[in-house]
Amino acid sequence: MQETRQAARQRRSRRRLLVGTAAGLVVTGLLACLVMTMQPDGTENAGPAAATAVVNSQETVPPTPPTPSASPSAASATPSAGAATPSAGAKTPKAASIPSATPSSASPRTAPATSSLVGRIRPNATYRGDATVYAAEVGDGACSFGPSDDMMIAAMNETDYETSSACGAYVLVRTANGASVTVKITNVCPLPCAPGQLDLSEQAFAKLVPISTGRIPITWSLLSPDAVGTISIRYKDGSSQWWCGIQALGHRNPLARLEVRSGSGWRQLARTGYNYFLSENGSGCGGAIRITDIYGERLTIDAVAVRPDVVQSTGVQFARH
Template sequence: MRASSLFSLRNLGTAAWVLTLAACSSSSEEIYGEIRALGDFRGGIATWYDATGAGHCGYDASPNDMDVAAMNAPEFSNSAVCGSCAEVEGPQGTVRVRIVDSCPECASGHLDLSKQAFAKIAPINDGRVTTQWRLVSCAVQGPVRYRIKEGSSEWWVGIQVRNHRLPIQKFEYQKNGSWVEVKREPYNYFVASSGMGPGPVKVRITATDGQKLEDTLPEIKAEKTFDGAAQFSLQ
């Protein structure tokens, strides 16, 4: 368990996300440069904790990218929100954060921000402030990436999608000419309990707005990360 500040309300745990595709396709889908709004602003609160960039979503620590946050329990949705981004407006500023963790004790609308992110919207000593926030596209660089989980083999494999501009709704792989959907686990890996073979493996990911990307993973090898061929569009 990671260190937490006085103002954090949580420990690691499982939770459920109730943000729906309908919410992500509201009338406020505006484009701001390289950022696309994925829903309307809604009221909420923000606290802070001593984040590292790692957490329930299974990402590596990110010391050079500390504008991160944990999603409240009702909206974490079995890790479906992991890697998504949110724009948060506080009393003294605005910050865009990437969701890397869950906050099981936080109620709907509550974001637990990294200390660095919280400092951009309010004084650290405030600890807890009223905000409004909405989901937005992530300002990522380069193509999507695929991380093969430790312990994976041709007989059991976990794959995590990283560096995605839009939230991931579905992961599939091709078997005997047909697409097979892979279950997403609470720790943010898509796990094929019977494996996908040694590779190459053709995979397909679908964003919450319906966009699809297809890639071929050259092999299934534990702890390897492969770049995809493209990135989701803002349009």
């Protein structure tokens, strides 16, 4: 009997142990499931978050400012109703490029010189420097114009001479006491002549002060004179159909370009320091010539025969400004 009760107690102890163990396993299983459930969630959240951050960083880059619409640009490029000529920045002005077969009798224009054609000497600008004096003799000089009947001439300092770009320009020279004289640039004054300096012929200098003064401060500005006749063309001595140098004489305004017809187009010739435009391979020699002043006006001259060192009149002239 006692053994039976002891065996019963052992069986109850085993059942409690099994129940406790089973309960422990259940709790352990629940905890494991909970841990496993939380771990995948954390991993899955990290991926989308990183991807979202990359996408958002791209989307939040400041956008490129929009290109201005064509309308304002077109409006700013269009001359106002009161504008008589193109802006100074136009490279191929059309309104000012009006060929003329005869000397112009129109009233002075107010068209600005084009920035692509003008050199150091600009219209509507005043330059300061000194005037000195030299014996011009017959009036010939670096511009290769030859002897001059009008001795109201001057030599331009080498800087403003600018590879003969100043040749033929008319400038009004003034002194502080109010005296003035208009001279034509026919020569160059080498260093030490400074920028702004003019070396006047004795005849021109005497219009301002006595020649004995020697040197005086001056101001000067570009002119577009009235009575200057018409333009002539001269081929350099030695010119032929295989090589030629071409010079324009008597132009009212400074000359910016000289071109010759070559094939179906125009070829611009290089300018020399002695004021001839050279066609070293003969292209265009004896053909049509086109000249352009600093205001952009173009004059086309029919074929001019190659006659070396002969002045040939064209009957045309640039407009007055």
